[in-house]
Amino acid sequence: MSERTTVRAATEADVAAIVALEAEAFPLDPWSANLIGEGVAGLLPTVGLVVAGHDGRFAGYAVVSVVDVDAELQRIAVPVPLRRAGVATALLEGVHAVAARGGATRLLLEVREDNTPARRFYERHGFSELGQRARYYRDGTTALVLATPVTMVP
Incomplete structure (x- = not known):
């Protein structure tokens, strides 16, 4: 992970940025602001969202669902100007950590x-x-x- 890139759990303050990037990254089937808000609030069982910051600004997000030994990466998005800067790799590491904490051994x-x-x-x-x-x-x-395989320990 780049020293300039950080990953953390998403908060309500991240919802607007996630919704905007969702519409840009997935224009044919973006998730609604309501669905993203529910995920961030912890109202969707099994679902976790992580966000990346790069040089102090929002740099992308990932959504993972953990059910038993399987975790599923449902979404990952990085704004075009920040692609190939290590942000997606940092987000994927964050997803592995969430999956491991949830007891998953495989990421799909x-x-x-x-x-x-x-x-x-x-x-x-x-x-x-x-x-x-x-x-x-x-x-x-x-x-x-x-x-x-999920590669990070909880």
């Missing part, structure tokens, strides 16, 4: 098969293909299901 995610940059990022971080979900996305694109 779905990624569009045509999202080569994301696939390469996840491969660099130890993810391998577990399966596929044909026509998973609204536009008919297949999702790849990736998995990696």
Whole structure:
């Protein structure tokens, strides 16, 4: 993790920034402000949100759900100007920590098969293909299901 990047649990003060980045990163299916607010408030069982700060400003977020031995990375987003600055790696480390604290031993995610940059990022971080979900996305694109062991201790 970059010394300039920090990761912490999201708070109510982060909701507006998360909602704005959510709309930018996932324009076809953004989560609502209400859903994000409920997640931050701890009202969604199993769900945790972490945010990154980089040089003192909001730099992205990740959403993870932990159920028994499996954790699922549901969302991860970094603003375009901060990509390739180590922010996503720091967020992924934060997700591993949340997963480990929740007792998970495996971290799962779905990624569009045509999202080569994301696939390469996840491969660099130890993810391998577990399966596929044909026509998973609204536009008919297949999702790849990736998995990696949870690497951080609680």
